[in-house]
Amino acid sequence: MxxxxxxxxxxxxxxxxxxxxxxxxxxxxxxxxxxxxxxxxxxxxxxxxxxxxxGNFKHSNESYQQGLFANKWEAIPEASRATNAAITDEESAHRAAVIFEGDEDYTHIIGTADEETVTIGFAGDILFDDGYAVGDAFKRAGNTAEGVIGQSLLEKMRGVDIMMVNNEFPYSNGGSPTEGKTYTFRARPETASILNTMGVDVVGLANNHAYDFGRQALLDTFSALNNVGVDYVGAGNNIEEASHPVYYITSNGMKIAIICATQIERNDNPDTKAATEDSPGVFRCMNDALLLEKIREAREKNAYVIVFIHWGTESTSEIDYLQRDQSKEIVEAGANLIIGAHPHVLQKIDYVDGVPVVYSLGNYIFNSKTLDTCMIITTLHKDGGVNIQYVPAIQSGCSVYEATGAEYTRALNSMASMSPGINIDGNGYISPR
Structure with a gap:
């Protein structure tokens, strides 16, 4: 009383x-x-x-839902389970936090915005070469993403814990264009700072344009990225560097491994040179034995393994047989997520034996064409739940912006129609059908 x-x-x-x-x-x-x-x-x-x-936060083995006043995340209707991604006991948490011998130079300790999750963002092809219209747009903006990338997209890029894009060109003032190649790209080293304004943490260099101006330009690229504090993966001074995963160990006890490789060009003597034991180049994976080995090694270190791969056929939304066959091999080796680039247009999102595969991110900000594009946001929860969100965007007139209103609905429906193996809800969250 x-x-x-x-x-x-x-x-x-x-x-x-x-x-x-x-x-x-x-x-x-x-x-x-x-x-x-x-x-x-x-x-x-x-x-x-x-x-x-x-108290309306419900946590079960199959889903994560948040109440009306959730302070960070949107309501998430589906969450798949990531094998070996969970940090559920002392032993696995310890193993995830260990920096193994040989990984010291490739491992980064990072904080996260939320103590229960880590978020990873992905976007497709970018170009800063000011000899082309889109590169000139960045130059006219003052070497910043402001005014070129829409504000809501910039906020999402800057808001995730790890942001990755496909860097489809070298940073250099030197070198010579590859003889006989139709399109060769090269951006001034100082333009690498644009990545900072985009919120980018790591770039993929395993693609068919990283070597456009030869060996020295590739080496200059490493220096330019190091100078602005952006990590790179998929190329290096030798094959060990080029094929080595970049690891992120989070303050809340998770480990992420990102491996980057390219199938392109698909011939015996490609213009884009492969790294060897004693020469610089990119990590090529038409013969994927080394790629599969690197995936298995990363999984053994209790990492959530992301394979960022350059593959497919340009300018078509249809996947080809090499994407289909290699995705299965990559999954069998232990990858938790596959993100693809190269076709310059969007391709389907699917699940291969329970593993999400984004076959092509398309152009992000690469030319002046009007094309659908996207940002992918992956949220990893400490207990192993994984949410993947598709954020529709439009590249148009040397800019890229988030789709809204009728454009959003159309773009979301377009991805759903080309992706019969998934469910995609009104907020862009995907799950296997």
Missing amino acids: LWYTIAMGKGYYDQEHWTDKVNIKKFFSKPQTVAFLLTFFIVLAVGIPVLLVF
Whole structure:
């Protein structure tokens, strides 16, 4: 009883004669008592429903849902389970946090915006060469993404814990264009700072344009990226560097491995040179034995393994047989997520034996054509749940912006129609059908 509690708290309580100490009528006639009681009952009337709303966070083996006042994440209807991604006991948490011998130069300790998750963003092809219209747009903007990439997309790129794009050109003032190649790209080294304004943390260099101006331009690229603090994967001074995963160990106890490789060009003597034991180049994977080995090694180190791969046929939304066949091999080796680039247009999203495969991210900000594109946001939860969100965007007129309204609905429906193996909800979250 309220007066029992008040009297006891004041030191008035006498088990047998408490009424001798307290004049009930006088007590309830005091203004401060009335104010206290009104406040107390208002708190009860308002506080309990609010607590129930905040308590509407349901966590099960199959889904994550958040209540009305979720402070960070949107309602997430589906969450697949990531084998070996969960940090559920002391032993696995310790193994994930270990930096293994040989990984020291490739491992980064990072903080996360949320203590229960880590978010990873992916976007497709970018170009900063100001000899082309889109590169000139960045130059006219003052070597910044502001005004070239839409603000809501920039906020998403900057908001994720790890952001990755396909860097389809070298940074250099030197070298010579590859003889006989129709399109050769090269951007000034100082333009690498544009990546910082985009919120980019790591770029993929395993593609068919990283070597457009030869060996020296590729080496200059490594220096330019190092100078602005952006990690790179898929190329290196030798095959060990080019094929080595980049690891991110999060402050909340998760490990992510990103491996980047290219099938392109698909011939015996490609213009884009493969790294060897003693020469620089990219990590080529037409023969994927080394790629599969690197995947298995990363999984053994308790990492969530992402393969960022350059593959497919340009300018078609249809996947080809090499994508189909190699995706199965990559999954069997232990990859948790496959992200593809190269076709310059979007291709389907699918699941291969339970593993999500984004076959092509398309152009992100690469030319002036009007094309559908996207950002992929992957949210890894500490217990192993994984959410993947497709964020529709439009590349048009040397800019890229997030799709809204009717454009959003059309773009979402377009991806759903080309991806019969998935469900995609109104917020862009995907799950296997």
